[in-house]
Amino acid sequence: MQENQLFPVFFKLHRLHVLVVGGGNIGLEKANAMLQNCPDGNITVVALHFLPELEDIARKFPNVTLVQKPFSCGDLLGKDLVIAATNDRALNYCIWEKAKGSKVLINVADTPELCDFYLGSVVQKGNLKIAISTNGKSPTVAKRLKQVLQEAIPDTLDEVLNKLYIIRDKLKGDFTAKVKQLNTITDVLVRGENEKSA
Numbered sequence: 001m002q003e004n005q006l007f008p009v010f011f012k013l014h015r016l017h018v019l020v021v022g023g024g025n026i027g028l029e030k031a032n033a034m035l036q037n038c039p040d041g042n043i044t045v046v047a048l049h050f051l052p053e054l055e056d057i058a059r060k061f062p063n064v065t066l067v068q069k070p071f072s073c074g075d076l077l078g079k080d081l082v083i084a085a086t087n088d089r090a091l092n093y094c095i096w097e098k099a100k101g102s103k104v105l106i107n108v109a110d111t112p113e114l115c116d117f118y119l120g121s122v123v124q125k126g127n128l129k130i131a132i133s134t135n136g137k138s139p140t141v142a143k144r145l146k147q148v149l150q151e152a153i154p155d156t157l158d159e160v161l162n163k164l165y166i167i168r169d170k171l172k173g174d175f176t177a178k179v180k181q182l183n184t185i186t187d188v189l190v191r192g193e194n195e196k197s198a
């Protein structure tokens with residue numbers, strides 16, 4: 001079986017600055033995906049034209065800036081991540097070249113082979129977040145799996161996380177002892193009732 005070799009990380013987008021080039025459907029979709037996760041994310045969108053939905057977003061989110069102009073190399077200055085989402089393949093390739101030259105991580109929306117990273121499909125329950133990738137094989141399956149997990153994970157799990165956070169703070173002893181106690185308390189999460197009594 002082929003393995004997915006992508007390494008998932010969770011970015012703090014309010015501490016980074018993302019450049020999106022393209023203000024059409026895909027630019028909107030990617031900006032929306034980021035803002036759903038991180039409403040304080042810093043995003044600059046550069047495009048010749050913007051969908052009205054993006055203009056609404058820029059009004060609603062003070063950290064989203066729209067710049068109406070053709071892409072130029074200087075747009076990469078001070079950016080940590082780039083998403084190229086124009087309808088011009090040659091331009092997307094040029095943005096990729098410039099980003100690589102500037103050591104900025106880039107996602108070219110329609111070209112997996114030019115992506116340093118993929119956006120994931122995201123399950124969210126309070127503090128819990130699960131990011132799903134199908135290794136680029138089927139974003140639709142990633143979306144469906146997200147829907148299944150969103151339903152399956154109980155809302156009360158967030159209470160569990162908050163309680164464990166308090167307990168974690170109060171536990172005494174050295175690191176190894178704390179880890180042991182936390183594992184004992186949470187054992188119930190991975191073992192069924194029958195297994196416990198056996």
Ligand SMILES: C[C@@]1(CC(=O)O)C2=NC(=C\c3[nH]c(c(CCC(=O)O)c3CC(=O)O)Cc3[nH]c(c(CC(=O)O)c3CCC(=O)O)/C=C3\N/C(=C\2)[C@@H](CCC(=O)O)[C@]3(C)CC(=O)O)/[C@H]1CCC(=O)O
Pocket residue numbers: 029030033107108109110111112115117118119120121122132133134135136137138139140141142143146
């Ligand atoms: C997860 C999600 C995150 C997000 O974008 O927010 C995401 N795509 C989503 C949806 C979606 N995208 C597409 C469809 C149409 C049906 C289909 O093709 O399945 C749907 C479904 C829909 O919209 O219903 C079209 C599409 N997508 C890519 C290509 C190019 C190619 O594959 O060659 C094409 C063909 C373009 C064409 O044919 O012209 C490429 C990528 N899309 C990825 C992520 C990365 C791989 C993630 C992974 O490893 O699974 C990757 C590689 C790069 C990237 O874009 O980061 C988001 C789920 C939203 C949710 O959770 O609700």
Ligand SMILES: NC(=O)c1ccc[n+]([C@@H]2O[C@H](COP(=O)([O-])OP(=O)(O)OC[C@H]3O[C@@H](n4cnc5c(N)ncnc54)[C@H](O)[C@@H]3O)[C@@H](O)[C@H]2O)c1
Pocket residue numbers: 021022023024025026027046047048049050051069070071085086087088089091108109110111
């Ligand atoms: N990865 C994915 O999920 C996915 C899915 C479907 C399509 N795509 C591809 O993504 C691309 C974009 O699709 P779309 O629907 O958003 O297109 P669109 O036509 O709605 O938007 C294109 C955007 O690019 C901007 N643009 C064009 N030239 C520019 C320049 N020189 N400088 C700055 N901005 C410029 C336009 O102003 C516009 O805002 C298409 O090529 C499509 O094949 C990707």
